[in-house]
Amino acid sequence: MPVINYIQAVTQALKEEMQRDEKVFVLGEDVGVKGGVFRATDGLYEQFGEERVLDTPLAESAIAGVGIGAAMYGMRPVAEMQFADFIMPAVNQIISEAAKIRYRSNNDWFCPITIRAPYGGGVHGALYHSQSIEAIFANQPGLKIVMPSTPYDVKGLLKSSIRDDDPVLFLEHKRAYRLIKGEVPEEEYTLPLGKADIKKEGTDITVITYGLCVHFALQAAEKLEAEGVSTHILDLRTVYPLDEQAIIEAASKTGKVLLITEDNKEGSIIGEVAAIISENCLFELDAPIKRLAGPDVPAMSYAPPLEKEFMMNPEKVEHAMRDLAEF
């Protein structure tokens, strides 16, 4: 199987979906001639032309809103937010419009848009090029939020997002773009939205996380394995709506649960995961549910020591996992 990196999986998924279905098109800032500031749409402009790889004016509410209109008509737009941090001008379109179109029209209209956005820190991006924004959207029924961790998941889940008949926010970890590589089959495949995935089977402690933190947990688990601690790792993949059953099973498997996010702690996705576990797994738990998250300060800083203090890393994860194993 060929090994590709995370961003190549994005590009492949877009390209194959555009080949498969003429209604699929890409719109966003710099996505055309330049192929995107991260080069996620590299080569698409040359292959599909400027009508299907649309360089839009610099206006996020229009990128989302025009995409929503086209989706209601019957197109399959994939809108790119250049950075997740700059999705804020489009929040009204995403929450008031995309998420509610099916519901408010009593199923008369629907809105099959995919909105891609690179998120996450560790790239010297400071406050406004590092944020995790999923929690803002994670109590909006009607919307799905997908946050893949591996190239295999990126490709399969992005294809499913584009084919899905409801709006999907597809968040790509920008540090993972070139850092994370993995095998991706040449044959066509898709992966189901709304399903978490066990990234490692284990028996002593359970880690539930998503995005880049999955890799930190896998690295830490390898170290702990040598010390005789076996870690079970569940990758949420879709962070809204959550895969409750998978969370309950993973938590019950070891009775010791560590939840990890790169986002600020209070109000984050993992708080909801903790609630699901505490509602369902009281008698299975052997330790308090632990949360490892970013600090509750507005966002990540620029200077390296400051960024490091905020950003999740394998050492922080390993430390928390060891603490839990010893509980």
Added chain:
Amino acid sequence: MVNVNRRETVTENRHKKLGLSDEQVLEMYRTMLLARRIDERMWLLNRAGKMAFVVSGQGQEAAQVGAAFALDREMDYVAPYYRDMGVVLAFGMSARDLMLQGFGKADDPNSGGRQMPGHFGQKKNRIITGSSPVTTQVPHAVGFALAAKMEKKDFVSFVTFGEGSSNQGDFHEGANFASVHKLPVIFMCENNHYAISVPLSKQVACEKISDRAIGYGMPGVTIDGNDPLAVYEAVKEAADRARRGEGPSLIETISYRLTPHSSDDDDRIYRGKEEVDSAKEKDGLYTFASYLREINLLTKELESKWDEEMKEIIDDATDFAESAPYASPETIYRHVYAE
């Protein structure tokens, strides 16, 4: 052309020049009248405690109907705002549909009783579903126009909003996007002088809302919103232009909001009765009726026939909708996602 009628007054036949037949202008007037009568009935139902909320198009029917008749009602898409009863009636929504919406009943085609009245949407008639936050529909209409261009279809999209709402980013972002990409969309601002209580002078500092068009490189015109023929002409021209691939247009129609903002508003707090009364003299429903009378199209007999008919239609719609069932409570769980 000049037409001398029996009362010795001279009224020019304006609609023929626009390519409108006598039947068409009568149908325009009838649609305006129906919108007004339904609206009036809704206020009565509201004051009688039967309909919780009414938001009114009174005073804007001429602009709405004039515009709708200039579109291709078999093909074009409309993204109306909450006062556009005239637009949705012209696009095929029925009095029963509107009353079902007013009462929030299960068979309301707009939302099955989920949304407040005035939140239109009906796919079979190409009426795009709308929401409450103002102006979000503008980029949607641009998206439909983008789809028309990409799919090489001949339809245009038409979107309306108030003058206060023309301050929202979505208007500016949508207008600019449409013009850059030369998309077949018509932006129509129904300037009724108020945004709830805030007068035009406190909304914008430019002389006309249509002045905003120049910033986006599209034509902008301001026309008398009480004159359905003037609106027809402007929208027709914009639609032709759009279909020729020349891009969007901005049309501002000047009229006056004859009712309070909604059934929950008391407009005596912020405007005088004299102002409202003098606006009523220019009410497009009456001035258009006068025109049609002067050219001998709208006869006494026709008027009384229509009065009868309207009463019947609205009585029927009211009774039908009032006695129709609500959706059952467990339906609130449905249609969050595709089933």
